[in-house]
Amino acid sequence: MQLTGSQFTSTTALVGNDLATLPDFPAEIRAPAGTLAGVSGFQVQFGSSEIFTPGDRPDVLVAMNPAALKKELGDLARGATIIINSDAFDARSIEKAGFVGDPLEDGTLESFRVFKVPLTTMTHRSLEATSLSKKDKDRSKNFFALGLMYWLYGRPLEHSLRWIERKFAKTPEYAESNSLALKAGYNFGVTTEIFTSNYTVPEASIEPGLYRQITGNQATAFGFIAAAELSGLDLFLGSYPITPASDILHELSRYKHFGVRTFQAEDEIAAIGAALGAAFGGHIGLTTTSGPGVCLKSEAINLAIMVELPLVVANIQRGGPSTGLPTKTEQADLLQALYGRNGESPIPIIAAATPSDCFFAAIEAVRIAVKYMTPVFFLSDGYIANGAEPWKLPEDKDLPTISARFRTEAEGFFPYLRDPATLARPWVRPGTPGLEHRIGGLEKAEKSGNVSYDSFNHEKMVRLRADKIAGIASDIPDAELHGDESGDILLIGWGGTFGALRAATKSMRQAGVKISHLHLRHLNPLPKNVATVIRSFGKICVAELNLGQLLKIIRSEFLVDAIGINKVQGQPFRVSELVERISAILNQDTVGE
Amino acid sequence: MSVNEATTNLTRDDFKTNQDVRWCPGCGDYAILAQVQKVFPELGIPRENFAIVSGIGCSSRFPYYMNTYGFHTIHGRAPAVASGLKLSRPELSVWVVTGDGDALSIGGNHLIHCLRRNVDLKILLFNNQIYGLTKGQYSPTSEFGKMTKSTPFGSVDEPFHPLSLALGSNASFVARSADREPKHLTDVLHRAAQHKGSAFVEVYQNCNIFNDGAFDHVTDKKSKSDVQLVLEHGKPLIFGSNNSKGIVFDGFSPRVVNVADVGIENIAVHDEMAPLSYHMALSNMVWPESPVPMGVLRAITRPAYDSLVNEQISSTIAKRGRGKISELLRTGDTWTVPPR
Numbered sequence: 001m002q003l004t005g006s007q008f009t010s011t012t013a014l015v016g017n018d019l020a021t022l023p024d025f026p027a028e029i030r031a032p033a034g035t036l037a038g039v040s041g042f043q044v045q046f047g048s049s050e051i052f053t054p055g056d057r058p059d060v061l062v063a064m065n066p067a068a069l070k071k072e073l074g075d076l077a078r079g080a081t082i083i084i085n086s087d088a089f090d091a092r093s094i095e096k097a098g099f100v101g102d103p104l105e106d107g108t109l110e111s112f113r114v115f116k117v118p119l120t121t122m123t124h125r126s127l128e129a130t131s132l133s134k135k136d137k138d139r140s141k142n143f144f145a146l147g148l149m150y151w152l153y154g155r156p157l158e159h160s161l162r163w164i165e166r167k168f169a170k171t172p173e174y175a176e177s178n179s180l181a182l183k184a185g186y187n188f189g190v191t192t193e194i195f196t197s198n199y200t201v202p203e204a205s206i207e208p209g210l211y212r213q214i215t216g217n218q219a220t221a222f223g224f225i226a227a228a229e230l231s232g233l234d235l236f237l238g239s240y241p242i243t244p245a246s247d248i249l250h251e252l253s254r255y256k257h258f259g260v261r262t263f264q265a266e267d268e269i270a271a272i273g274a275a276l277g278a279a280f281g282g283h284i285g286l287t288t289t290s291g292p293g294v295c296l297k298s299e300a301i302n303l304a305i306m307v308e309l310p311l312v313v314a315n316i317q318r319g320g321p322s323t324g325l326p327t328k329t330e331q332a333d334l335l336q337a338l339y340g341r342n343g344e345s346p347i348p349i350i351a352a353a354t355p356s357d358c359f360f361a362a363i364e365a366v367r368i369a370v371k372y373m374t375p376v377f378f379l380s381d382g383y384i385a386n387g388a389e390p391w392k393l394p395e396d397k398d399l400p401t402i403s404a405r406f407r408t409e410a411e412g413f414f415p416y417l418r419d420p421a422t423l424a425r426p427w428v429r430p431g432t433p434g435l436e437h438r439i440g441g442l443e444k445a446e447k448s449g450n451v452s453y454d455s456f457n458h459e460k461m462v463r464l465r466a467d468k469i470a471g472i473a474s475d476i477p478d479a480e481l482h483g484d485e486s487g488d489i490l491l492i493g494w495g496g497t498f499g500a501l502r503a504a505t506k507s508m509r510q511a512g513v514k515i516s517h518l519h520l521r522h523l524n525p526l527p528k529n530v531a532t533v534i535r536s537f538g539k540i541c542v543a544e545l546n547l548g549q550l551l552k553i554i555r556s557e558f559l560v561d562a563i564g565i566n567k568v569q570g571q572p573f574r575v576s577e578l579v580e581r582i583s584a585i586l587n588q589d590t591v592g593e
Numbered sequence: 594m595s596v597n598e599a600t601t602n603l604t605r606d607d608f609k610t611n612q613d614v615r616w617c618p619g620c621g622d623y624a625i626l627a628q629v630q631k632v633f634p635e636l637g638i639p640r641e642n643f644a645i646v647s648g649i650g651c652s653s654r655f656p657y658y659m660n661t662y663g664f665h666t667i668h669g670r671a672p673a674v675a676s677g678l679k680l681s682r683p684e685l686s687v688w689v690v691t692g693d694g695d696a697l698s699i700g701g702n703h704l705i706h707c708l709r710r711n712v713d714l715k716i717l718l719f720n721n722q723i724y725g726l727t728k729g730q731y732s733p734t735s736e737f738g739k740m741t742k743s744t745p746f747g748s749v750d751e752p753f754h755p756l757s758l759a760l761g762s763n764a765s766f767v768a769r770s771a772d773r774e775p776k777h778l779t780d781v782l783h784r785a786a787q788h789k790g791s792a793f794v795e796v797y798q799n800c801n802i803f804n805d806g807a808f809d810h811v812t813d814k815k816s817k818s819d820v821q822l823v824l825e826h827g828k829p830l831i832f833g834s835n836n837s838k839g840i841v842f843d844g845f846s847p848r849v850v851n852v853a854d855v856g857i858e859n860i861a862v863h864d865e866m867a868p869l870s871y872h873m874a875l876s877n878m879v880w881p882e883s884p885v886p887m888g889v890l891r892a893i894t895r896p897a898y899d900s901l902v903n904e905q906i907s908s909t910i911a912k913r914g915r916g917k918i919s920e921l922l923r924t925g926d927t928w929t930v931p932p933r
């Protein structure tokens with residue numbers, strides 16, 4: 001299902017529609033088929049205007065079995081089209097999915113347009129000429145369904161046909177069956193009369209340029225490769241497999257010719273340990289993980305803070321706590337990033353807003369790490385990591401510069417002698433004559449870097465480390481405000497909720513509401529304009545997929561009575577629910593006065 | 594610069610730092626430090642190409658006392674940090690200094706995986722069979738029944754044999770020496786330095802504060818010839834005053850015999866490259882049932898992980914040319930949206 005979903009997506013992007021996707025799959029690799037827990041879904045919204053989210057309530061559902069129908073039914077827009085694989089609706093499967101009666105007969109689907117298509121039978125029929133087993137033929141039915149969707153929306157088959165050929169090059173029998181099924185599905189649409197019409201979705205009016213489709217995890221990998229290239233250094237990734245971050249490890253291990261070293265370590269701790277060792281050696285050190293992995297890495301992050309070496313810790317957030325919801329999205333690791341370590345341990349935090357923004361956020365994380373000699377948190381989440389969008393490719397000139405400089409002059413060298421502008425200590429590569437020095441986790445004496453237990457030195461160093469990170473505020477852009485500079489209500493968000501928040505703001509502004517949207521990419525330190533912006537609005541609300549973590553920060557930093565809009569269901573915000581809750585906050589206000 | 598190429602005029606003093614050494618007076622760590630400071634200038638490696646990485650514990654203060662690049666990391670993680678350093682900078686001579694708690698308890702996982710991969714690191718494990726820095730709890734190498742602050746009724750866990758653990762991880766170089774055997778330690782350090790791949794050296798180290806005399810039976814001048822089985826490649830396994838005793842193998846089991854009884858030709862001959870089971874048999878020899886093997890148990894040739902990783906990088910660059918991000922972004926399916 002994920003394969004066919006991403007095929008529909010790339011073909012849709014190629015015909016020039018704007019789009020956003022939401023893959024939704026179970027944590028188990030082979031979750032029991034036919035049960036609600038085993039449903040693997042793929043949601044895509046596309047159109048001829050700018051698309052910010054995968055959509056709230058699908059207008060079309062393809063349900064391959066009763067469980068899929070059961071799971072998605074509640075989300076569908078009234079009047080939506082449902083295409084059903086009628087072959088899969090036998091009494092046992094219907095019961096297994098938790099329906100009391102047969103939903104196809106008992107009026108459950110009354111308010112929808114239902115098309116029953118015997119997808120399995122049709123697929124088998126189209127593969128009669130092949131010698132494949134029944135089970136193998138069954139497997140091709142998703143491609144039959146995809147073909148049907150291509151017909152319904154007037155999409156060409158060529159892209160997917162080429163892809164099938166590449167993907168199944170080693171098993172030509174599958175390449176053949178899947179191509180046949182895809183074409184058969186398309187032809188089924190052409191020749192049968194069950195659909196009265198098909199749709200034309202014109203190209204979106206998007207900025208001219210060269211585009212590609214990109215997922216967040218892929219953009220993250222590319223961003224770190226770009227950052228290494230911009231700094232003139234090699235990239236070193238230490239990682240341990242974890243959902244939903246592993247794809248970054250997979251992607252980066254392909255690019256040996258970019259000088260990327262990937263080290264699949266024995267555990268999360270070794271992964272960050274090796275990355276820090278490589279940073280000591282003069283590489284761009286990176287470790288990629290998700291929340292549970294960050295728990296294990298926190299001691300090493302603190303070591304990086306103490307020894308003041310550049311390092312990026314990428315957390316692709318998922319539902320927590322503990323193992324939580326590995327394949328679902330959440331934004332509940334912000335306070336972990338900010339505070340989840342012993343001692344006073346300040347660390348810069350960057351959060352990516354969209355799949356393609358992961359590319360730029362990764363570059364920004366490396367820029368700050370190298371310039372300020374500090375570990376940096378890069379936050380993404382399961383939603384943007386797996387979600388895809390069309391991306392207008394940046395030109396080289398659009399990329400920032402990253403100046404990595406190693407000290408080589410022995411004269412006047414001290415390991416903790418700071419650059420007065422950035423407060424960064426010098427980066428010295430082992431192998432440089434005359435600059436031999438020792439670093440470590442024990443408190444260091446200011447300047448000399450020798451071990452020091454002196455109480456006043458300790459306070460001085462704690463404050464210096466804090467000042468260094470706070471000072472980065474002068475080196476980051478203002479947070480981008482969408483809408484007027486003042487108004488009745490300010491919607492603040494961060495990270496992967498960008499699309500939903502922006503779409504909600506746009507639609508409310510169109511309805512005349514004086515709302516603006518402030519989306520934070522730098523979460524520590526906060527951009528300088530946040531204070532001013534916050535003072536310019538009557539109401540402040542903070543929308544996030546947790547119980548109010550940025551909310552706490554905003555309230556404590558700016559002493560403002562901000563209101564939280566929170567959701568922890570492993571799913572992104574819906575635009576409609578945001579609009580509803582923001583409206584409620586506005587109305588409450590009126591009543592209160 | 595490669596390890597062998599440079600001739601340097603370094604002396605022991607070049608490797609001393611201005612930091613006060615803070616180990617307890619009489620600690621075995623001093624003797625080991627002195628031998629390392631003696632050996633380093635003899636290796637022909639420029640001083641700036643040495644890096645010493647340690648974890649946490651008394652032994653792990655070591656980098657502060659060596660005038661090389663040094664990294665005092667966190668508890669148990671030195672092999673991981675050192676692996677990252679060596680992978681990124683294969684030209685460096687990277688040494689790990691660790692202890693029995695650091696390497697075998699909290700850091701056991703990193704040690705075995707480092708040895709399995711055969712990362713080109715020199716790992717010195719100072720084994721004092723006790724937790725010194727935390728003031729005297731039993732360690733994973735303390736003997737069964739050990740009475741300590743945390744085991745007032747005697748410990749009820751079986752200790753590790755560090756060398757067996759290393760061999761079980763398929764370590765390519767495994768050796769043992771002792772703080773009070775300076776000459777022997779010097780030779781073993783030289784051998785470790787020359788080995789390509791992970792070199793694991795257990796150094797018996799006396800903690801005179803919390804576990805004094807743990808290795809007296811091994812190092813005591815009067816008894817040591819009866820206790821130490823000094824290993825030399827290609828030489829028979831003989832020990833005792835006048836080398837009167839030797840080892841024969843009954844299948845996989847070593848047995849102590851009088852050389853005179855069986856004849857020197859029937860005594861087992863040490864082979865550093867023998868099958869693992871032989872080295873494992875040596876590593877499991879424990880006093881007082883058996884003498885204590887000292888020296889290089891195993892030294893085999895196996896590709897070093899860091900070389901293989903860097904070889905993949907350089908050969909791919911040679912074949913495809915150095916990648917450019919602007920090209921990478923434009924590979925695969927792209928499309929152009931024309932100006933309206």
Ligand code: SF4
Pocket residue numbers: 615616617619620621622651652721725726799800801802803
């Ligand atoms: S506690 Fe023991 S091992 Fe630690 S420095 Fe003192 S004598 Fe040496």
